[in-house]
Amino acid sequence: MPAKTAKYIRIFDTTLRDGEQTPGVSLTFEDKIEIARQLSLLGVDTIEAGFPASSDGERKVIKEIAKAGLGTEICGLARANRNDIDAAIECDVDAVHVFIPTSPVQMKYAVNLTPEQVVSATVESVEYVKKHGLICEFSPMDATRSELPFLKQVCQAAEKAGMDRLNVPDTVGIMIPRTMNKLIEDIKTVVTVPISIHCHDDFGMAVANSLAAVEAGATQVHCTINGLGERAGNASLEEVVMALHMIYKLKTGVNTRLLYSTSRMVATLTGISVQANKAIVGENAFAHESGIHTRGVTVKPLTFEPIKPEVVGRTRKLVAGKLAGTRGIKAELEEIGIHPSEEQLKEIVQRVKDLGDKGKLVTDADLLALTSAVMGEVIAEEKVVDLCDLAVVTGIKVIPTASVRLVLDGKEYIAAETGVGPVDAVLKAIQKLTHNLAKIRLKEYRLEAITGGSNAVAEVVIKVEDEKGHIVSARAAREDIVMASVEAMINGINKCLIKSRKLGNKK
Ligand code: KIV
Ligand code: ZN
Numbered sequence: 398m399p400a401k402t403a404k405y406i407r408i409f410d411t412t413l414r415d416g417e418q419t420p421g422v423s424l425t426f427e428d429k430i431e432i433a434r435q436l437s438l439l440g441v442d443t444i445e446a447g448f449p450a451s452s453d454g455e456r457k458v459i460k461e462i463a464k465a466g467l468g469t470e471i472c473g474l475a476r477a478n479r480n481d482i483d484a485a486i487e488c489d490v491d492a493v494h495v496f497i498p499t500s501p502v503q504m505k506y507a508v509n510l511t512p513e514q515v516v517s518a519t520v521e522s523v524e525y526v527k528k529h530g531l532i533c534e535f536s537p538m539d540a541t542r543s544e545l546p547f548l549k550q551v552c553q554a555a556e557k558a559g560m561d562r563l564n565v566p567d568t569v570g571i572m573i574p575r576t577m578n579k580l581i582e583d584i585k586t587v588v589t590v591p592i593s594i595h596c597h598d599d600f601g602m603a604v605a606n607s608l609a610a611v612e613a614g615a616t617q618v619h620c621t622i623n624g625l626g627e628r629a630g631n632a633s634l635e636e637v638v639m640a641l642h643m644i645y646k647l648k649t650g651v652n653t654r655l656l657y658s659t660s661r662m663v664a665t666l667t668g669i670s671v672q673a674n675k676a677i678v679g680e681n682a683f684a685h686e687s688g689i690h691t692r693g694v695t696v697k698p699l700t701f702e703p704i705k706p707e708v709v710g711r712t713r714k715l716v717a718g719k720l721a722g723t724r725g726i727k728a729e730l731e732e733i734g735i736h737p738s739e740e741q742l743k744e745i746v747q748r749v750k751d752l753g754d755k756g757k758l759v760t761d762a763d764l765l766a767l768t769s770a771v772m773g774e775v776i777a778e779e780k781v782v783d784l785c786d787l788a789v790v791t792g793i794k795v796i797p798t799a800s801v802r803l804v805l806d807g808k809e810y811i812a813a814e815t816g817v818g819p820v821d822a823v824l825k826a827i828q829k830l831t832h833n834l835a836k837i838r839l840k841e842y843r844l845e846a847i848t849g850g851s852n853a854v855a856e857v858v859i860k861v862e863d864e865k866g867h868i869v870s871a872r873a874a875r876e877d878i879v880m881a882s883v884e885a886m887i888n889g890i891n892k893c894l895i896k897s898r899k900l901g902n903k904k
Pocket of ligand 2: 415566568595597626627
């Protein structure tokens with residue numbers, strides 16, 4: 398280990414900012430709060446909660462995260478101008494991450510500024526943040542394509558103006574470990590503040606480059622859960638952290654046992670699923686198929702397992718199955734920071750056993766999906782809408798038709814609808830009945846088969862929107878796609894109705 402490597406590496410999580418810039422991702426207010434809470438439990442040092450100047454909605458959620466008392470540094474991103482910095486200050490964040498391009502191509506074509514203007518905007522912005530008593534992290538954007546003498550000049554000017562940390566972005570991911578190592582060494586000759594690294598994965602080297610920066614003396618790494626982020630994404634937090642702990646023997650504040658549940662939560666809420674063979678959190682990361690491997694790991698796990706699965710909140714393969722008891726499932730969930738109530742635990746165990754009875758292998762992903770569905774359900778006493786009965790018909794020469802019997806505010810109603818398929822028909826029938834209570838519409842519907850096979854557990858995540866534009870998300874997990882869809886829809890409608898009634902809008 399090079400002598401310049403620090404013992405503790407800060408983890409700056411940007412899932413809610415760069416991660417949310419992943420094409421196709423748009424998180425609701427509730428999603429962002431849920432993820433921020435989880436990141437704080439996970440133990441990251443900084444949560445970059447968003448880009449305050451981008452919209453009113455963004456400011457609202459960043460403010461909420463900042464006042465949630467998470468005990469984690471909350472940061473807002475700002476371009477190097479007063480408006481953006483004021484927007485971040487307005488959110489009561491602890492730190493402002495100021496950025497400005499320093500490469501010739503971006504200075505000219507992205508912001509149309511001369512190098513002199515870039516230096517003066519840097520100095521003014523850093524001074525302005527410090528004048529307001531906040532932590533200032535500064536990023537010369539596209540640092541890795543900037544001319545080194547100019548990059549050094551900007552960094553020195555930012556340090557003189559009072560920046561607390563210097564972040565070095567490899568904005569378009571063009572570095573390799575050797576060039577990254579050299580660049581950090583060069584920058585270290587002109588600045589004394591802690592150095593941070595922010596790598597993109599365009600050539601699949603974000604994690605390797607981040608580690609090379611640490612070897613050269615960087616003491617903070619920007620990362621995202623599941624490696625989400627612009628284009629090919631950012632350095633994946635779970636990979637960076639595990640490599641730092643296990644290969645480099647360095648410390649971070651991350652509780653690695655929560656890595657898998659955090660990854661699942663982010664995959665579910667963003668709708669960006671994790672590839673099966675992804676390190677640490679992919680479905681196959683702890684699965685063994687060939688005879689030699691399975692025999693080896695059964696006798697001595699170290700034969701084919703460089704990481705103990707439980708260290709990252711995983712199990713080797715099935716644990717929860719037909720024979721799993723309440724205590725075993727409770728312990729397994731508690732180990733990864735999930736604490737269901739007694740009622741919820743009973744329901745989770747029941748669902749696991751139901752699957753086991755059908756001869757299905759219950760993987761850790763199945764268990765987590767079932768658990769988050771049960772825990773996210775609206776509890777019985779609060780339900781405004783409940784399902785009594787349901788029938789669907791579908792076939793080659795049959796128009797898919799569904800009939801549902803629901804209890805709405807204590808009274809029973811029946812409706813039937815047709816659709817392009819059984820799920821469409823049943824969701825339309827439910828909406829037909831609940832339309833009189835509130836005009837709630839389905840905004841987004843996502844279906845994921847957790848594990849392979851036609852008997853896979855299907856996880857359905859929906860977003861519904863009420864007349865006032867409030868969006869809530871809900872989920873359900875069952876082996877039956879129609880049932881999972883119905884449960885998720887009814888959960889979403891209940892959440893929406895309960896929320897608006899609590900706000901005093903009783904219909
Ligand atoms: O990739 C990048 O350069 C960024 C900056 C805002 C730091 O995300
Ligand atoms: Zn970035």
